Amino acid sequence: MTDTLFSVVELGGKQHLVAAGTRITTNRLKAKEGEILELKSLDDSSPVSLKVITHSLGKKINGLKFKNKVRYLKRYGHRQTQTVLEVTAIGGVKKAVAIEEKVAKTAKKASAKAATGAKRTKKEAK
Numbered sequence: 001m002t003d004t005l006f007s008v009v010e011l012g013g014k015q016h017l018v019a020a021g022t023r024i025t026t027n028r029l030k031a032k033e034g035e036i037l038e039l040k041s042l043d044d045s046s047p048v049s050l051k052v053i054t055h056s057l058g059k060k061i062n063g064l065k066f067k068n069k070v071r072y073l074k075r076y077g078h079r080q081t082q083t084v085l086e087v088t089a090i091g092g093v094k095k096a097v098a099i100e101e102k103v104a105k106t107a108k109k110a111s112a113k114a115a116t117g118a119k120r121t122k123k124e125a126k
Contacts, residue, residue, distance in 0.1 A: 005090045007041040009048050018048065018087045028055060028081035036088070049089040058082045 006019050012027040029052070031037060037050040058080040065074040 007046065007048050007090045008043050009039045009050075010042060011039070011085075015042065018090070020087055020090050023053065023084055023086045025058075025082050025084050027083070029083045029085075031083070037085070041090070046091040047089075048087065048091075050085045051088050053084040053086050055081065055083050 006017060008015055008017055010016075011024075012029070014026065016024050016026070018024060029037075031052045033052050033054060035052045037052065039048045039050060040046075041048050061078045061080075063076045063078070065076075066072065
């Protein structure tokens with residue numbers, strides 16, 4: 001059995017099979033670059049974290065309309081807007097580790113302030 005976790009998520013009306021660390025391209029989302037999205041997995045309802053990497057344009061599609069003997073020729077092109085996402089965690093495991101690290105950092109800062117005798121700010125007083 002492999003250590004890699006796979007999950008199925010739905011984005012933009014399409015289903016994607018994802019693993020931690022993979023990148024997927026989907027239709028344009030209204031999220032900003034660097035933003036973290038939390039989705040529910042379709043197979044076991046575990047949380048899946050996705051980070052927005054970039055917004056870009058897809059491959060150009062060229063089209064042509066032509067009617068013989070009528071002198072009608074119409075050319076057109078289209079580029080679909082896309083969002084590139086990276087799967088950061090499946091099942092919230094990585095998120096729990098990040099929260100523990102953040103709590104440890106704040107505890108370390110609090111102990112450093114207490115050791116130096118620094119004054120409390122208005123935010124910390126509340």
